[in-house]
Amino acid sequence: MELDKMDENDWKYHGEGNKSLVVSHLQVCIHINSKQAFRHILNIVDYSKYVMKPLLGEKYVHSGEVVKLPLDFVRQLSLKVQQERPELRCDKVMDTFSGCGLCLPNLTQLPLHHLRDHRPPICVEIKPKCGFLPFSRHITKECKRKVCRFCMHQHYKAKVKPDFFKRMYVALKNLLEEPQNNLKIFKGGELIFSCKDDAKQQPELNDLIQHLRPYFSHSNGLYNGHQPGKAILNEFIQVICSALLSGGDSNRSGEPRKVHLSESRPHCEASPFPRDLLRNGNHGLPKDSVLAKILQVQMLDNLDIEGIYPLYKRVEQYLEEFPKERNRLQIDGPYNESFMDKVKNCPTEDDGSVEYAVGKVHQYRVAMTAKDCSVMITFAPCEEDEEQQLKLEKPRFTYSISILDLDPKPYEGIPHQYKLDTKIVNYYLRSTQAPPPSSLYKERQECTLLFHAV
Numbered sequence: 162m163e164l165d166k167m168d169e170n171d172w173k174y175h176g177e178g179n180k181s182l183v184v185s186h187l188q189v190c191i192h193i194n195s196k197q198a199f200r201h202i203l204n205i206v207d208y209s210k211y212v213m214k215p216l217l218g219e220k221y222v223h224s225g226e227v228v229k230l231p232l233d234f235v236r237q238l239s240l241k242v243q244q245e246r247p248e249l250r251c252d253k254v255m256d257t258f259s260g261c262g263l264c265l266p267n268l269t270q271l272p273l274h275h276l277r278d279h280r281p282p283i284c285v286e287i288k289p290k291c292g293f294l295p296f297s298r299h300i301t302k303e304c305k306r307k308v309c310r311f312c313m314h315q316h317y318k319a320k321v322k323p324d325f326f327k328r329m330y331v332a333l334k335n336l337l338e339e340p341q342n343n344l345k346i347f348k349g350g351e352l353i354f355s356c357k358d359d360a361k362q363q364p365e366l367n368d369l370i371q372h373l374r375p376y377f378s379h380s381n382g383l384y385n386g387h388q389p390g391k392a393i394l395n396e397f398i399q400v401i402c403s404a405l406l407s408g409g410d411s412n413r414s415g416e417p418r419k420v421h422l423s424e425s426r427p428h429c430e431a432s433p434f435p436r437d438l439l440r441n442g443n444h445g446l447p448k449d450s451v452l453a454k455i456l457q458v459q460m461l462d463n464l465d466i467e468g469i470y471p472l473y474k475r476v477e478q479y480l481e482e483f484p485k486e487r488n489r490l491q492i493d494g495p496y497n498e499s500f501m502d503k504v505k506n507c508p509t510e511d512d513g514s515v516e517y518a519v520g521k522v523h524q525y526r527v528a529m530t531a532k533d534c535s536v537m538i539t540f541a542p543c544e545e546d547e548e549q550q551l552k553l554e555k556p557r558f559t560y561s562i563s564i565l566d567l568d569p570k571p572y573e574g575i576p577h578q579y580k581l582d583t584k585i586v587n588y589y590l591r592s593t594q595a596p597p598p599s600s601l602y603k604e605r606q607e608c609t610l611l612f613h614a615v
């Protein structure tokens with residue numbers, strides 16, 4: 162791309178989050194993600210490259226590169242995309258002064274050599290959120306061991322989001338029927354299904370089925386007359402589940418290996434997941450699967466915010482006395498190999514040192530990133546002998562999986578997280594009138610009612 166020839170008309174609005182506005186090039190498969198300033202973006206790239214990529218796996222993470230952009234181009238682009246932006250995000254203004262952005266591959270597309278079929282790739286974006294119940298001895302409220310922060314937070318925010326680790330298939334079905342803001346579906350890079358926050362209109366399941374029909378045409382014949390739409394959705398969900406559970410070389414080496422999370426670990430009692438499914442053992446994640454990788458990193462938060470907050474205060478006290486130590490301890494980065502060393506080699510026992518406190522705080526922040534990332538599964542029909550195939554009877558798909566939104570979570574955010582946690586738990590206890598949660602959630606319906614009733 163020649164920077165002096167950049168034209169806003171070659172770009173279109175793609176989407177946005179809390180901090181980034183994303184545009185995609187009309188011809189080339191790249192994205193520009195406009196963030197605040199050069200150093201800030203460099204930090205994001207470094208964090209992704211030196212911290213998240215080694216932890217989550219080379220194949221899932223695309224760190225991108227910082228690009229300098231002509232200011233005029235950015236100004237014109239911001240005007241062009243303004244009308245496309247969802248209202249709820251418009252309180253944030255695109256930064257048109259820094260003249261830099263993050264350039265990434267467009268993950269809603271597949272590399273061109275895979276595309277021998279005329280049907281454009283379908284991409285599903287989900288946010289797995291946290292997949293485990295905290296087990297830290299620092300926890301003061303018993304309900305946190307039984308109901309996950311995710312469910313309590315939804316209760317607090319009165320909205321429902323997915324919970325992939327425990328109820329993937331059911332979660333996907335629920336999401337399709339009632340998507341909040343954690344599911345997006347793209348076709349050929351165009352958003353075709355999303356939540357009400359981002360989409361202009363309420364998503365229509367029937368429209369989605371029409372979009373998917375050409376990809377699962379054999380289902381029409383198979384289920385002739387028997388809810389073919391439902392059959393298509395089922396196949397679609399199966400493709401996504403297979404992709405999410407397929408790990409590194411598990412396709413080639415036969416049976417995927419499993420990590421059994423649930424047999425020894427308790428489940429969130431508030432998840433609307435049919436208990437018999439859990440009893441039947443449908444809870445293992447193949448070791449190399451993207452979800453297992455994310456969960457592993459999420460579990461670096463082994464002290465819970467209640468255990469982290471006192472350590473944060475220890476660091477703060479130390480920095481008050483020795484402000485110059487901030488750099489050595491890499492509180493605000495740089496996020497390089499030495500930062501990663503601090504994450505990996507933090508002592509397991511608290512020896513009272515600032516090094517221990519910093520190591521745990523760094524680990525907590527890394528875990529927070531993993532609890533807020535998104536996964537994109539992009540697939541397209543493929544021919545018989547392509548390498549990366551989902552072994553489904555028919556049809557066959559080539560696919561790629563990526564993890565995105567791997568920004569560092571700020572050190573300064575820890576007091577906020579601590580206060581928020583207290584608010585969420587107290588609100589949950591107050592509004593459920595504090596009987597033990599186990600008696601509240603015997604039936605799936607009871608649980609669903611509870612979470613919709615606020």
Ligand SMILES: O=P(O)(O)O[C@@H]1[C@@H](OP(=O)(O)O)[C@H](OP(=O)(O)O)[C@H](O)[C@H](OP(=O)(O)O)[C@H]1OP(=O)(O)O
Nearest residue numbers: 178179180288314322342529530532533568570574
């Ligand atoms: O606190 P949560 O769990 O609601 O997560 C926030 C996300 O909300 P979600 O529930 O996924 O819709 C939130 O996402 P949205 O803006 O709601 O799309 C952000 O990702 C936020 O991160 P940051 O503060 O921008 O770095 C996320 O905040 P943190 O990850 O910093 O807590």
Ligand SMILES: Nc1ncnc2c1ncn2[C@@H]1O[C@H](COP(=O)(O)OP(=O)(O)OP(=O)(O)O)[C@@H](O)[C@H]1O
Nearest residue numbers: 176177178179180181183192265266267268269566
């Ligand atoms: N490389 C990419 N390819 C395709 N789409 C992308 C890419 N990067 C981001 N997007 C889209 O843009 C949206 C916003 O990007 P991103 O999640 O990075 O923003 P954010 O502001 O950091 O989000 P959050 O609010 O979760 O912190 C994503 O949900 C995704 O749909």
